[in-house]
Amino acid sequence: MMNDPRRLEISGQNFQQLISGVVEKGASVTFKVTGKSMFPNIISNDILTLAPYQDRMPQVGDVVGVANPVTHQVIVHRIINKKKGLFLIKGDNILKSDGLFMKKSIIGYVCRIRRNNSNIAITKLKNKKNAFLSRIRFFCLSKPLFYFNIIKY
């Protein structure tokens, strides 16, 4: 009736439900990530710990977990801007943003990154610097590409 400890392959909406379930209880959640969208700050097989915000407000620079409203998969990307209670979220290594999210859509923030059994330091200053660089890439590079697409079609 019970499967003993083993790696269970779950993804998408189910994974998001589990992560949200843990964080909603005020606990942190640890999981392994894949992908290159946050390279070099987060890479495949890093083990992240996501903590709930509770009373604290999300800050520009925080790496956060949000549910993709279309695919319901959990995205772990950075807040690069904040305006009128909405948070602009984007991967450090991609040009396109994920869009604007309300606080209630943010599951939690990354408080710990483990890579090869070592902790990767997370500091406010480093987060702010990465958000700044990501914002520059977004505003300077993504818009010309966007205009180019309009001309092209």
Added chain:
Amino acid sequence: MDIDVQMDSIFTVSDNIIAKNIEGQLMIVPLISGVGNLDEEMFQLNSTGTAVWQMLDGKTRLSDIVSRLSKEYEADHETIKQDVIALMETLIKKNFIFKVK
């Protein structure tokens, strides 16, 4: 730890876990020092195990759970009893449930 499972025992679910029913199967994540580890510590109950879990409400005796399952699954009463006892022992050992009576 009390893992004496009797048919008149009553069990309830621990607060230190997250249990989510996903596509008819229960996923259990234990919270260890306030952290749920989805990378290494995650357990799954099949549909029968999930049916048992849903009856662990702190009121229902194990004998009633076995009777309900025997009717529902049309299986041998003794086989179900042994399976349910084995499941209870596993869940107690992992601190997912505890005995209230």
